[in-house]
Amino acid sequence: MITIDDVCHGDATAVFEMASSLSMSFAVSGKHTLADLKQVLSDNSSILLIARDGKTAAGYLYGNVNYAFYAARNIARIEELFVKERYRRHGIGTALIKAAEAKARQQHSALISVTTRRAQQFYEKCGYELSAQYYRKLL
Numbered sequence: 001m002i003t004i005d006d007v008c009h010g011d012a013t014a015v016f017e018m019a020s021s022l023s024m025s026f027a028v029s030g031k032h033t034l035a036d037l038k039q040v041l042s043d044n045s046s047i048l049l050i051a052r053d054g055k056t057a058a059g060y061l062y063g064n065v066n067y068a069f070y071a072a073r074n075i076a077r078i079e080e081l082f083v084k085e086r087y088r089r090h091g092i093g094t095a096l097i098k099a100a101e102a103k104a105r106q107q108h109s110a111l112i113s114v115t116t117r118r119a120q121q122f123y124e125k126c127g128y129e130l131s132a133q134y135y136r137k138l139l
Contacts, residue, residue: 002052004049004050009038015050015057045066059087061100062081064076074107075112100112
């Protein structure tokens with residue numbers, strides 16, 4: 001049975017392992033530390049969820065909520081969503097999304113957004129619609 005929970009300190013190794021598996025379009029220097037996790041867990045604007053199959057980590061979602069001047073209220077953003085290969089297409093990603101949306105609603109968010117390159121159909125299935133293009137500049 002799959003459960004979705006808030007990440008706790010004991011989940012550090014599993015979350016770090018999954019985060020390291022995300023495909024990157026550029027090299028990220030540095031390694032995850034427990035201090036990174038503590039920082040996220042202590043930040044009330046963070047959404048950090050883990051999907052478990054019993055005691056085994058199956059996926060995670062990291063996002064945040066911040067005030068947006070244009071919306072005159074909070075908005076939420078999904079920054080990272082990862083489901084281990086063997087657990088994909090079993091509703092885990094959708095369950096993580098729904099749990100993140102519930103947390104965003106609790107924080108009175110007007111909307112939730114996500115940027116993706118390969119999962120457009122997944123997000124459309126979850127009710128998301130194309131809204132803008134994404135630009136970046138590496139610093």
